[in-house]
Amino acid sequence: MPMNAVQQSSNRTTVTPQLARQIRLLGLSAEDLETEVAQWLASNVMLEFDVAEEDAEDDSLDADGEDSASELALDSNWDESYSPMAGGAERFDAPAPVAQPEPQSPMAQLTRDLPLECGSAQQLAAAFTVLAAIDERGWLESDLHELACASGHPTGELVSALALIRKLAPPGFAARDLAESFRLQLDAMADSPAVRDARRLVDAGLERLAGREITTVQRRLRMDDAALAEALACLRRLDPHPGRATTEGAPVYPDVVVAPVDGRWTVTLSEFATPRLRVNPVYARAVEAAGPGQGAMRDQLQEARWLLRGLEQRADTLLRVAHAIFRRQFAFLADGDEALTPLMLREIAGEVGVHESTVSRVTRGKYVATPRGIFELKHFFGAGFGVGCAASNGAARALVRRFISSERPGAPMDDAAIAACLAERGIRVARRTVAKYREAMGIPPARLRGIAQPLALSA
Structure with missing residues (x-):
């Protein structure tokens, strides 16, 4: 070996086509995934909808023939810290699989x-x-x-x-x-x-x-x-009641459903996050029996298996991330946004064992259906307000909304008064921060709410 040769090692990861596809799948919303699957079915004759579960072949998702779990129940630690049936809380049915965005009156x-x-x-x-x-x-x-x-x-x-x-x-x-x-x-x-x-x-x-x-x-x-x-x-096609609440944009397809089952909260993947596909068993057997002469068909068979494995890995990652989120934010299910605690992407990444960017891809554009409504998974992340404060900025926004909605008629609270109310709850924010939250929620300042508030509350 020449004296001037230098050995170098690199930790750089080689991005294979399969890894690139998996990264892309993680970033797709449920609606985009549906479009992607339709393109797969149109271009790869080996793929078909799996309409009969009992006909599933070894070519389905796992190499060993076992599907990934489609739901995760909360473990015993959840039971010890919170029971959804405690305090007279009602049991909720699972939400409908398709939901619209929050109505805008x-x-x-x-x-x-x-x-x-x-x-x-x-x-x-x-x-x-x-x-x-x-x-x-x-x-x-x-x-x-x-x-x-x-x-x-x-x-x-x-x-x-x-x-x-x-x-x-x-x-x-x-x-x-x-x-x-x-x-x-x-x-x-x-x-x-x-x-x-x-x-x-x-x-x-x-x-x-x-x-x-x-x-x-x-x-x-x-x-x-x-x-x-x-x-x-x-x-x-005309609307006889144009004053009714309407929704803007396309329907929201929840990827995850959180609902109580037998007294415990359960995190489940929706049908939109787990499209049922399989390799056509007749075509697969024909390709295997034909030997090496079927190059193009064999390539399609291999690609179909990669695609199905990519779907399985996407579903598994999404389910584990959603489960980790609600292990931290389970109080939201009982008390709403005011119970949200500070949560950062790196915390979930560390618990699930993936990179922080993976959590970001999994939670962006993915929605969860809860008894409290449909929310983007990003909704449950937020910074806190310093040492000793267990509230997140999402909880602070919810409190700002509650303080304003409970104002006495003719006596709206200004931003400084709202900041003082938050401070009494241990959330110390500046007046301008309250103004920023208020403006983001479309709430007018106090000088205008004296006129607008009675109407806004009735709406």
Whole structure:
């Protein structure tokens, strides 16, 4: 060996295609995983849905034929420290596998947005006067002239406030009746013959359509059957109650379900986190019997086995991380966000035995269904407030919301007073931190809540 040769060792990990695929799978949401699986099924003839559990072959998930556990119950340490049935708590059924994001009421959104849009306190007061006259359906019950007489606001101010509310709210909101609501929704749609015909049906009288006088209306408007069918289909897509809580974005598919089973909380993977796939046993046996001559099919068989093993490892990692999270945050299940304790990614990584970046991938875009609702796994992480404080910043935010929701009418608490209340509970934060939490939750400052609060709480 030459004298100038230097031996070097490296701890760098070689990223194989299989490892790269596993890393990618960990980062996929349930919805993205569904899309990915559909692409696998379209491109690899060896893969198929496993519709019959009793027909599972050795080519399923584990090389030894054993599937990964699909649920983990809380161990005895949980029983010693917390019982979900204690204190009269009810037993909850497992949540539905598909859930929507937390509903957003148009009334609550407007309560948050109007203070940012109004240029003066007078304009804001007029806007909230109109908003208070809108019922739970999203309809404006009062005539603006009567409202002006009762409130002392000029009619012109209320007209401007109504226009601003309609601009910020979903189409059809703040209409005076169903026909006007439908017209506003149709006006917001792209123009087409069906939309124009639907508007003509509304003008002809919705009560006639409800009274089964469709043929009479059709003859009077001289619509053929095809045009009438398209116009009616357009009307059916409209929302008769635009004031109801709505959801934004795509549905949320929970990857994990936490629910009590036989008196103990159980962490279970949902069907969205564990798509049931298998290698087609007939094709696999044919490839094995054909010998080395089936190169392309043999490659697909090997790839299918890698993909299934990747799914198993993803599910196993997700389940262990979720279980570790709720071992630390089990009090949340009884008391909500106010019981959240400080939790960092590195703590879960150390307990599960994976890298911190793996925990980050597993918890980003993954959701858990609990009796308290659907939450992203990231929701349960947060820093604390120093030595001796067991509360996390998530708990502090929940307390800020509770303090504000319990304010006396006409006496809103400013940020300094809220900070003082938190300090009494051992959570010492600056006034500006309270302001940051409040703004993140869409809650106006105290000087505006004096007007907005009664409406916000009713929403």
